[in-house]
Structures are given as C-alpha cells and as structure tokens.
Amino acid sequence: MPAPIRLRELIRTIRTARTQAEEREMIQKECAAIRSSFREEDNTYRCRNVAKLLYMHMLGYPAHFGQLECLKLIASQKFTDKRIGYLGAMLLLDERQDVHLLMTNCIKNDLNHSTQYVQGLSLCTLGCMGSSEMCRDLAGEVEKLLKTSNSYLRKKAALCAVHVIRKVPELMEMFLPATKNLLSEKNHGVLHTSVVLLTEMCERSPDMLSHFRKLVPQLVRILKNLIMSGYSPEHDVSGISDPFLQVRILRLLRILGKGDDDSSEAMNDILAQVATNTETSKNVGNAILYETVLTIMDIKSESGLRVLAINILGRFLLNNDKNIRYVALTSLLKTVQTDHNAVQRHRSTIVDCLKDLDVSIKRRAMELSFALVNGNNIRGMMKELLYFLDSCDPDFKADCASGIFLAAEKYAPSKRWHIDTVMRVLTTAGSYVRDDSVPNLIQLITNSVEMHAYTVQRLYKALLDDISQQPLVQVASWCIGEYGDLLVSGQCEEEEPIQVSEDEVLDVLEGLLVSNLSTPVTRAYSLTAIMKLSTRFSSVNRIKKVVSIYGSSIDVELQQRAVEYNALFKKYDHMRPALLERMPIMEKTATNGPTDIAQTNGETDSTILDTKHLPSITHPASQVGRCNYHICFCLAGIPPMTAYNKNGLKIEFTFERSNPSPNIAVITIHATNSTEADMTEFVFQAAVPKTFQLQLLSPSSNVVPALNQGSVTQVIRVLNPQKQQLRMRIKLTYTHKGSPVQDLAEVNNFPPQSWQ
Amino acid sequence: MQFMLLFSRQGKLRLQKWYVPLSDKEKKKITRELVQTVLARKPKMCSFLEWRDLKIVYKRYASLYFCCAIEDQDNELITLEIIHRYVELLDKYFGSVCELDIIFNFEKAYFILDEFLLGGEAQETSKKNVLKAIEQADLLQEVSTQSVTSEHLCKCIATPQ
Numbered sequence: 053m054p055a056p057i058r059l060r061e062l063i064r065t066i067r068t069a070r071t072q073a074e075e076r077e078m079i080q081k082e083c084a085a086i087r088s089s090f091r092e093e094d095n096t097y098r099c100r101n102v103a104k105l106l107y108m109h110m111l112g113y114p115a116h117f118g119q120l121e122c123l124k125l126i127a128s129q130k131f132t133d134k135r136i137g138y139l140g141a142m143l144l145l146d147e148r149q150d151v152h153l154l155m156t157n158c159i160k161n162d163l164n165h166s167t168q169y170v171q172g173l174s175l176c177t178l179g180c181m182g183s184s185e186m187c188r189d190l191a192g193e194v195e196k197l198l199k200t201s202n203s204y205l206r207k208k209a210a211l212c213a214v215h216v217i218r219k220v221p222e223l224m225e226m227f228l229p230a231t232k233n234l235l236s237e238k239n240h241g242v243l244h245t246s247v248v249l250l251t252e253m254c255e256r257s258p259d260m261l262s263h264f265r266k267l268v269p270q271l272v273r274i275l276k277n278l279i280m281s282g283y284s285p286e287h288d289v290s291g292i293s294d295p296f297l298q299v300r301i302l303r304l305l306r307i308l309g310k311g312d313d314d315s316s317e318a319m320n321d322i323l324a325q326v327a328t329n330t331e332t333s334k335n336v337g338n339a340i341l342y343e344t345v346l347t348i349m350d351i352k353s354e355s356g357l358r359v360l361a362i363n364i365l366g367r368f369l370l371n372n373d374k375n376i377r378y379v380a381l382t383s384l385l386k387t388v389q390t391d392h393n394a395v396q397r398h399r400s401t402i403v404d405c406l407k408d409l410d411v412s413i414k415r416r417a418m419e420l421s422f423a424l425v426n427g428n429n430i431r432g433m434m435k436e437l438l439y440f441l442d443s444c445d446p447d448f449k450a451d452c453a454s455g456i457f458l459a460a461e462k463y464a465p466s467k468r469w470h471i472d473t474v475m476r477v478l479t480t481a482g483s484y485v486r487d488d489s490v491p492n493l494i495q496l497i498t499n500s501v502e503m504h505a506y507t508v509q510r511l512y513k514a515l516l517d518d519i520s521q522q523p524l525v526q527v528a529s530w531c532i533g534e535y536g537d538l539l540v541s542g543q544c545e546e547e548e549p550i551q552v553s554e555d556e557v558l559d560v561l562e563g564l565l566v567s568n569l570s571t572p573v574t575r576a577y578s579l580t581a582i583m584k585l586s587t588r589f590s591s592v593n594r595i596k597k598v599v600s601i602y603g604s605s606i607d608v609e610l611q612q613r614a615v616e617y618n619a620l621f622k623k624y625d626h627m628r629p630a631l632l633e634r635m636p637i638m639e640k641t642a643t644n645g646p647t648d649i650a651q652t653n654g655e656t657d658s659t660i661l662d663t664k665h666l667p668s669i670t671h672p673a674s675q676v677g678r679c680n681y682h683i684c685f686c687l688a689g690i691p692p693m694t695a696y697n698k699n700g701l702k703i704e705f706t707f708e709r710s711n712p713s714p715n716i717a718v719i720t721i722h723a724t725n726s727t728e729a730d731m732t733e734f735v736f737q738a739a740v741p742k743t744f745q746l747q748l749l750s751p752s753s754n755v756v757p758a759l760n761q762g763s764v765t766q767v768i769r770v771l772n773p774q775k776q777q778l779r780m781r782i783k784l785t786y787t788h789k790g791s792p793v794q795d796l797a798e799v800n801n802f803p804p805q806s807w808q
Numbered sequence: 809m810q811f812m813l814l815f816s817r818q819g820k821l822r823l824q825k826w827y828v829p830l831s832d833k834e835k836k837k838i839t840r841e842l843v844q845t846v847l848a849r850k851p852k853m854c855s856f857l858e859w860r861d862l863k864i865v866y867k868r869y870a871s872l873y874f875c876c877a878i879e880d881q882d883n884e885l886i887t888l889e890i891i892h893r894y895v896e897l898l899d900k901y902f903g904s905v906c907e908l909d910i911i912f913n914f915e916k917a918y919f920i921l922d923e924f925l926l927g928g929e930a931q932e933t934s935k936k937n938v939l940k941a942i943e944q945a946d947l948l949q950e951v952s953t954q955s956v957t958s959e960h961l962c963k964c965i966a967t968p969q
Contacts, residue, residue, distance in 0.1 A: 111821075135949060146826075148829060172923075180922075181827075211927045214927060240933050303881075412857055
C-alpha cells in the first residue's frame with residue numbers, strides 16, 4: 053500500500069474543492085484510507101494519519117475512530133508521536149468519552165518522564181481536560197511537581213493543580229504545603245501561576261483565605277518591585293512591566309482585603325501608587341487601572357481612595373476607546389449603590405453615553421441612568437430617557453419603558469407630570485410596554501382624581517391618532533368608560549377642553565371593537581367601556597344595540613360579557629347604575645398587585661365595590677387581559693322575595709351567587725316606602741345563626757323616600773360553608789313623621805336556591 | 809477562560825480550544841451561534857459583548873477573528889492583551905504570520921497556544937520563554953524523527969531551565 057499522503061498535501065487538496073459535496077467526497081476517501089491504515093497497525097504513519105484526522109475534525113467531520121489511535125501515540129516513545137497524540141487527546145478525548153480514562157496510565161508515566169517537554173505535554177493535557185477520576189489518581193504526581201525546582205515544570209504544575217481543585221475540591225488541602233514558598237520565586241511564569249493557584253484556593257475556602265492573608269505584605273512588595281523596577285525587556289509591554297502578573301496580584305489582593313481592615317490598610321498605599329502612576333495611553337495601562345479600581349471598591353479602602361477610583365472611571369468614560377468606556381460603565385453600575393454621590397458627579401457623561409452607537413454601551417448607560425435618577429434630577433433625566441426611548445432599538449424599549457414607569461412612580465414632582473410622562477411612553481413605545489403596566493397605570497389614573505378630565509381628554513386625542521398600540525388603547529378605553537362624561541362636558545382645566553359629542557366617543561369605541569388591530573383583550577376593554585357609558589351618556593339605545601350585537605360574537609369572552617350586559621339592561625336595570633358607578637380609589641394590594649386590580653377593572657362591580665373588603669377571589673388562571681371575573685349576578689334564576697312588609701315599609705331581597713365561591717350568597721335588600729312621609733335615619737341590621745358569617749356593606753342612603761319614589765339598597769354577603777338553611781333576624785330603625793320606629797323580624801322564607 | 813475560537817471572515821473555524829467539558833454537539837452549536845453573532849458586529853462596536861452568561865472578548869487581526877469566552881470575574885481588558893500576546897507569538901514564530909500559516913500549520917498553532925496558556929490561564933508571561941520552549945520542543949521532534957538513537961540526545965535537551 054502506498055504511503056499515506058502528507059498532512060500539508062491533504063490540506064492543499066481539500067482546499068481545492070469547489071463545493072461542499074466535493075469536499076465531503078475527498079474527506080470520505082481519505083478517511084477510508086486512514087481507517088485501513090489504522091487497521092494495519094502501522095506505527096510509522098500513525099502520527100501523520102491522526103494529524104490529518106484532526107484537520108478534518110476541525111472542518112466538522114466525525115473523527116471518533118481516531119480516539120484509540122491517539123492513545124497509542126501517547127504511549128509511543130517518539131516525541132513527535134506524543135505531541136500529536138496529546139493534541140488529539142485534548143481535541144477528541146474529553147471526559148465524556150468512554151476511553152478517556154485509558155489515558156491515565158500514560159499520563160502518569162509521562163509526568164515522571166526524563167524529558168521535561170514530555171512532562172510538560174502531560175501536565176498540559178491533564179490541566180486542560182482531565183476528568184475528576186483522573187485528577188484524583190494523579191493529584192499526587194502534580195503535587196510532587198509543584199515542589200520541583202524546575203520552573204518550567206513548576207508553573208505548569210501550579211495551573212494543573214488549579215484544574216484538579218476545580219474538579220475535586222476536597223483535594224485542595226493536599227496542595228497547601230507546596231504553596232509555602234511559591235511567592236519567593238523569581239521566575240515570572242511561576243509567580244503568575246502561583247498567584248492564580250492561591251486565588252483559586254482563597255475563592256473556594258474561607259479557611260484558606262484567612263490562612264493566606266499573611267501573604268499580603270509579600271504580594272504588595274512584589275507589586276511594588278514591578279512598578280518601581282527599571283526597564284525589563286523580557287516582561288515589558290508598552291513600557292509596563294509584566295501587566296499580566298500585576299493584574300493577577302491586584303485580583304488576589306482584592307480577595308484578601310475584602311472585609312478585612314488590616315489587610316485593606318496594608319495595601320492602601322500600593323493601590324494609590326498604581327492608580328496614580330500607571331501610564332494610561334495604551335490599553336495595557338488601562339487594564340491595570342481597571343483591576344485596581346475593582347479592588348479599591350471591593351476592599352475596605354478609605355474614602356479618599358474610593359473617590360480616586362471613581363474619578364478614574366469618570367476619566368474612562370471620556371476615553372476615545374469604546375472598550376474603556378464599556379468597562380467604565382460596567383464598573384460604575386457595580387458601585388452606584390455604595391458610592392451613589394460620587395457616581396452622581398458623572399451623571400452628564402453617563403447620559404451622553406445613551407447616544408453611543410454601540411449596543412452594549414447604550415444598555416449599560418441606560419441601566420446606570422435609571423440607578424442615578426432621584427428627586428432632584430428627575431425632570432432633566434426623564435427628558436433624556438424619553439428621548440432615548442424614542443430612538444432606541446426595539447430590544448431596549450420594554451426595559452426602558454418599565455424603568456421610566458418605576459422612576460416616575462417614585463419621584464414624580466406632580467401628578468400632571470406623572471400622567472404626561474406615562475402618556476408620552478404609551479404613545480412612543482406603546483406596543484412595547486409590559487402587560488402589567490396597564491393595570492398599574494389604570495390604578496395611577498384612578499387615584500389622580502383631580503386629573504381625570506385632563507387624562508381622559510389626552511387619551512381620547514391619542515386614540516384619534518393611533519389605535520395600533522394595544523396597551524395605550526386599553527388604558528384609553530378604560531378611561532373613557534370611566535370618565536366619558538367629563539370628556540363630553542368639556543370640563544378639562546389643565547388644557548383647552550375639546551368639543552366632542554357622545555356619538556363621536558361611541559364611534560371611537562365601536563371602531564376599536566371592529567378594528568383588525570385590536571386584540572381580543574382590547575375588544576373586551578372597549579365593550580365594557582361602552583357599557584359603562586350607558587349610565588354616563590344619554591344615548592342608551594345606541595349602546596343597547598351595540599351590546600346586543602356582540603351577544604352572538606364568536607369570541608367567547610366578548611359574547612359572555614355582552615350577554616351579561618344585555619341582562620343588565622333587561623332584567624336588572626335597577627341595578628345598572630350602582631354596578632356601573634365610578635371606581636373608588638384603589639389601594640395597591642401588596643401580594644397580588646396587578647392581577648387583583650385587573651380583575652376589578654374588567655368589570656365594574658359596585659356590589660362588591662370596596663375592594664378592601666374583597667376576599668381574594670382571584671381566579672388562578674386570570675391574566676390581565678383575560679378578566680374572567682364575571683359580574684356577579686350572572687346566575688339569574690333565584691327569584692326575589694319579600695322579607696318584610698309592615699307599616700308601609702317593604703323590604704325585598706334579591707339574590708346573586710358569587711360565582712367563584714358558591715358558599716357566598718349575595719343579597720341585595722331594596723327598601724321602599726309606600727307612606728306619604730319619608731322614612732329618615734333608616735338603619736337596617738341583620739343577624740344570622742352561628743354557622744353562618746355575615747357582612748353588611750354600606751347602604752345607598754338612609755332615607756327611604758315616600759310614596760315609593762325610590763329605594764334604599766344595601767348589600768349583604770352571607771357565607772354559608774355548611775350549606776345550611778338560611779335564616780336571618782332583622783332589625784329596622786327609622787324616623788317616621790317625627791317619631792322613632794323600631795322593629796324586629798325573622799326572615800325564614802329564603803328560597804332553597806339561595807343557600808343550596 | 810472557558811474557550812478560545814479562531815475563525816475567518818467567512819465563518820470557517822481555524823482553531824478551537826475548549827477549557828470546559830462539552831459534547832461535540834454543544835461545541836458545534838456554540839461555535840455556530842457565536843461566529844454568527846461576532847461576524848454581525850459592526851467595526852465601530854466595542855470588543856466585548858454579553859452572550860448567554862459569559863463575557864465574550866474578540867479582536868480581528870487581518871482576516872482572522874480571535875474570540876475568547878471569559879467568566880464574570882475576569883478582566884476584559886487584560887484578555888485583549890492575552891489575545892494580542894498570542895498573535896505576537898504566532899507572528900514571531902511564523903515570521904509575519906497570515907491566515908494561511910495557521911491553516912497549513914494548525915498543529916503548531918496549538919502547540920504555541922499550549923505553551924502560553926494552560927487550563928485557560930497564562931502560564932508564561934515572557935514572550936522569549938514561550939518561544940524558547942517551542943523551539944526546543946521542535947528540535948526534539950526533529951531529532952526523534954531522525955533515525956538516530958533519540959534517547960541520548962533527548963537527555964541532552966532535557967536539561968532543566
């Protein structure tokens with residue numbers, strides 16, 4: 053069989069392939085040749101064949117059949133073989149492979165080889181990818197080599213030990229004795245790797261950390277020598293002596309000084325020296341300054357030093373090199389909590405970074421800007437942030453919008469400013485705001501009572517412009533539903549009131565219902581809003597028509613609402629005004645927050661109006677948009693009853709089931725007065741047997757008008773967990789024609805459906 | 809450092825050094841995604857980006873991208889220096905290195921890398937020492953391929969530094 057082709061020739065050949073298919077063909081042919089060569093157990097060309105295989109592996113082709121050959125190469129006596137064999141092992145024989153462990157013996161032998169370059173190969177391989185088992189087996193050999201006087205091997209052994217410790221942390225102890233005089237080495241390679249080893253040990257074990265604290269003076273001395281010593285060509289990088297070692301020492305000092313006063317003090321001077329003397333014209337100097345700053349901020353440094361550090365970062369921000377600006381922003385973000393005032397001084401530079409072209413810099417500048425917003429700078433900062441929101445990438449918009457909402461909530465100088473800011477965000481980035489913003493904003497608007505007219509006007513105008521941004525549309529519909537009356541009556545104080553008619557408003561809302569741009573959630577919002585307007589507008593018939601149309605909508609949610617609203621018009625018209633009343637000021641519930649409010653927003657539910665008393669009837673599946681909470685009276689069918697009828701005072705009970713909790717019966721009493729004189733100071737009280745619980749909500753008024761001209765309504769909620777027969781004792785007190793009247797009665801004629 | 813990748817402007821991989829154990833499939837996936845991400849960067853952008861939970865430091869030298877994945881506590885700026893040092897070593901070794909050198913002598917590029925870094929950390933900070941070690945190892949390789957009893961010569965070269 054002819055000799056296998058050389059590596060370089062193969063590479064040349066493969067590169068001439070013009071298509072992927074051609075390349076694949078060449079590779080397959082060569083692989084076949086290599087396979088047969090392997091089968092022949094040819095020692096001479098094994099090395100060449102494996103090298104070729106490694107090349108093909110890099111191109112993405114499978115090479116697993118070469119694994120065992122790598123092992124054979126490692127076991128060979130020839131250095132060339134070992135070199136390629138170990139390379140192959142590192143590329144093909146990671147710890148996930150079955151044959152990985154077969155390397156152990158070879159590596160063990162080679163760790164004790166007479167040639168240091170062979171020892172080096174095995175140390176390198178073990179230190180790059182040895183499995184935990186292998187590390188366990190060979191840790192002893194590594195420890196031995198850590199103590200050798202051969203610096204070439206010692207430095208490799210140190211990094212190999214780092215890998216062993218990472219794989220098998222329990223073995224850390226065994227390397228402790230060998231670390232004794234690691235730092236007294238003159239050789240930079242050994243020094244560097246030793247510092248890495250010490251760092252690894254200190255990071256993993258608090259005991260080691262305390263043990264090695266005594267090394268601080270020595271580390272300081274080494275660092276000092278590096279800075280002060282003259283030009284050393286061997287380790288010089290742009291005029292700085294061994295920056296790699298300097299950075300690692302600074303990092304170790306950081307770990308040793310953290311939380312420890314004495315150590316921090318011991319390194320104070322050298323840190324100041326490095327911070328002030330390091331040449332900053334090139335990247336390498338800035339790399340050292342960067343590490344120094346990180347160390348200063350992490351240890352217990354005195355305030356002067358901290359200010360020095362922040363100022364270095366401030367200078368970094370002005371550097372032309374964007375990499376430097378980037379690390380400055382990252383570091384400032386880490387320190388903004390602890391050194392807030394110092395970072396504030398650089399606020400304007402940070403804000404300028406919002407305009408940077410680089411995405412990573414922009415993101416960091418944005419995060420940092422939000423961290424720096426406070427009561428004093430809110431107006432200025434918000435201007436910049438809103439401008440940023442306008443022009444930034446879509447990826448940023450959601451986070452930026454959320455950040456703005458949070459900042460506005462915390463530091464808004466006035467309600468009007470707050471609402472304007474919210475409006476601005478909704479109109480510029482409306483489609484990117486998070487889902488939970490909608491209920492939060494609704495709550496904000498509800499609670500800004502004096503701004504209702506202004507808000508609804510602005511939202512209405514925004515809707516006229518653009519109905520594509522769903523969060524905006526949802527908030528706007530809700531507002532119009534609530535405050536539509538203020539809109540048409542032109543009551544706005546803050547700005548010029550607009551002239552708009554009821555029909556125009558209904559046009560807009562109906563437009564939302566039919567638009568393709570509206571999501572189902574938005575449609576639900578607008579239908580409810582239209583319904584609410586039935587008590588605020590006079591065009592009730594139009595509203596009735598709209599509502600009845602959607603009674604047959606394919607969208608189940610809309611259909612259900614429409615059906616319920618229809619029923620409101622037909623059978624429960626007397627309840628409609630109360631149900632659709634204005635929402636009261638909401639308390640922000642700490643636990644459920646948004647979802648809770650969302651449920652009360654979807655449908656105004658005046659019968660259970662006071663949300664403070666609302667037990668958590670939270671629908672588990674409820675999301676903001678999909679308010680599943682039905683208007684309570686949806687289960688029609690329980691006939692009303694007369695509970696009391698005496699002396700012209702008639703009290704009727706009507707029933708609803710609280711749907712999510714069937715154990716609660718909701719009874720509305722309607723008190724009417726057929727006499728010629730009003731009944732004033734009317735108080736209704738009720739008591740139930742022990743197994744029940746009763747809750748009486750506020751009455752609509754305490755005057756029952758004469759001659760049935762009106763009624764007093766009041767809601768009773770009865771919890772009946774044991775589903776026992778409902779019984780009630782009621783007490784009535786009122787003043788009639790000047791004299792007080794009091795009466796007690798028992799109510800026993802509850803229809804079975806009300807408690808079953 | 810978790811891994812280092814070298815790739816061309818066309819996205820062809822020229823060198824891959826992994827310091828964390830991952831399956832071949834994962835390595836391919838990471839490589840593919842990262843190459844795409846880095847190649848999409850515009851020249852004015854900075855050399856660092858966040859990718860998954862790693863920091864990526866990359867620099868372009870002529871037609872080759874040098875790309876390292878480092879951990880949170882690692883210093884990005886010094887990583888740039890590490891990349892630069894490696895390029896200098898290649899340059900010194902090959903004499904004005906270009907991509908073709910690395911393509912045709914990929915195993916040498918690995919050998920040099922393995923004398924400079926071990927387990928993801930720098931083992932030698934002196935350029936001179938790294939190159940000296942490579943030189944000696946190359947000599948050893950030459951000697952061992954010659955049909956002379958290599959044993960005697962190996963012992964000569966094996967004198968500790």
